[in-house]
Amino acid sequence: MGASPHPDRLRRGLTLGCSVAGAMIVALDGTVLTVVQPALQRDLDASFAQVQWTSTGYLIAVASLLVFAGRLGDRYGHRRIFAVGTIGFALASAGIGLASGVGWVIALRVVQGVCGALLQPATLGMLRAAFPPDRLAMPIALRTSAIGLAAATGPLLGGALATHLGWRAVFFLNVVPALAIGVLALAVRVPAPHRAGPAPRLDLPGAVLLAVTLACLVQALVGVAEGGPTAVTVAGLVVAAVAGGVLVRHERRTTGPLVPPGLLGSAAVGPALCVLLAASAAMFGALFVSTYFLQDVLGLDPLDSAVRALPLAVMMVVAAPMAAVLLRTHGPRRTVTAAMAVLTAGVFVLSRLGPDPSAVAVGGGFLLVGAGFGTVMVAATAVVVRHAPVGDAGVAGGLQQTAMNVGPALGVALATALMTFLAPAAARPGATAPHWSDGDFVAAMGPTLTVLAVVAACGALVAARLPRRTAVATELSEPTGADAPSPVSAAPTPPSAGSVPPARPAPGRPGAG
DSSP states (O other), X not given: XXXXXXXXXXXXXXXXXXXXXXXXXXXXXXXXXXXXXXHHHXXXXXXXXXXXXXXXXXXXXXXXXXXXXXXXXXXXXXXXXXXXXXXXXXXXXXXXXXOSSHHHHHHHHXXXXXXXXXXXXXXXXXXXHHXXXXXXXXXXXXXXXXXXXXXXXXXXXXXXXXXXXXXXXXXHTTHHHHHHHHHHHHHOOOOOOOOSSSXXXXXXXXXXXXXXXXXXXXXXXXXXXXXXXXXXXXXXXXXXXXXXXXXXXXXXXXXXXXXXXXHHTSTTHHHHHHHHHHHHHHHHHHHHHHHHIIIIISOOOHHHHHHHTHHHHHHHHHHHHHHHHHHHHHHHHHHHHHHHHHHHHHHHHHHTOOSSOOHHHHHHHHHHHHHHHHHHHHHHHHHHHHTSOXXXXXXXXXXXXXXXXXXXXXXXXXXXXXXXXXXXXXXXXXXXXXXXXXXXXXXXXXXXXXXXXXXXXXXHHHHTTXXXXXXXXXOTTSOTTOXXXXXXXXXXXXXXXXXXXXXXXXXXXXXXX
């Protein structure tokens, strides 16, 4: 006799609550860190490079481990991995709040990155087991809206806490909620999906090679954004390329690859990941340059500039649930292609801003960017999740999160390189005093954002390869129509990485949620 629907609804609600709350905690952690970094630097007598590593260390750790963490969830259970990651994140936050020196802060931020890598892909597996395929889009949308809300409120909350209670209060803020969510996740019983054959193997050599590849790639991109091309960044790219080549060779030969070849080779998953990479690169690169435009050209303070950019976060919150409806009505191809076109238009509008733009022009550009990006996050993530076999749900979530972490670093590095090339007298990344005129900056900003708009347009072209309707992948021995979906949204806490042409130290790189 079938189970009562009431316990089932309760289980789904608790699972969704854990997913949304976990995403918000990670997003808040990243956005509030951006605000308190100057106070942290003064209090701990740290250098600018050390403070940047509180963000860089986290980003490298989380980006390099996401896929392997997803595979751990596939093997040992996503609920357990989520709980371990969330509780570990809480304990690391408490440690940072008690840290006596910047070295401890950096080390514990790396620990937070490891824990963030554990909990983010696990969210996908939990939702996949809890929700049927035709009900996945709205949970993804709610999670995306929560991330947008956290991105909007994080700087305000962080600024208030840092002003009245000190920078340490920002990290203590996460401790109790994260511990509660971790314990609650252990109490939620989510049925394990049907599996064809034994649990997936842990491809440790592949995991190490992938971690080295991504760590070197992210560090090289961050290095370009912070100090321009150097011997270290070039060496990082070379090591990433070599390790990536060895990884591909290993994955083709091993009997239990970390990333199943059918997953990336899927006609849906591969293009969807490319779209997410292009969208996040275009959006965060544009946001990075635009932030400096608002503060250094228009002379706005951080609060005023955040208000000018508020339409972006608001539209992410609004667009996410609308995306779920559009996805159901028009399918992935039309929804994602149209959303990428809107994102392209938004970045292009920002590229046309002059030295004295109207509030309508600025707000309109951010509004279009937020609407396009919020829709893409929901729709493209749903494609990745629903086309991944049940047993590879964690890996699929790890790949989606990896795209959402590498994309921003790529976008900021591209923006930095272009601004430096187009206005060499205007900026040397990491400079300590302004070296540009407003006219020089605006002249370089236009072509830079135009290139980022082209990146988004390329994503729109790739989106045309997505399926018209979303099908659900199943295991070979799994009955057709079995309960098996899931989502994960990226994060994004907007990770503004490094520093661009301007002299003012750039905001840190919050972790993606």
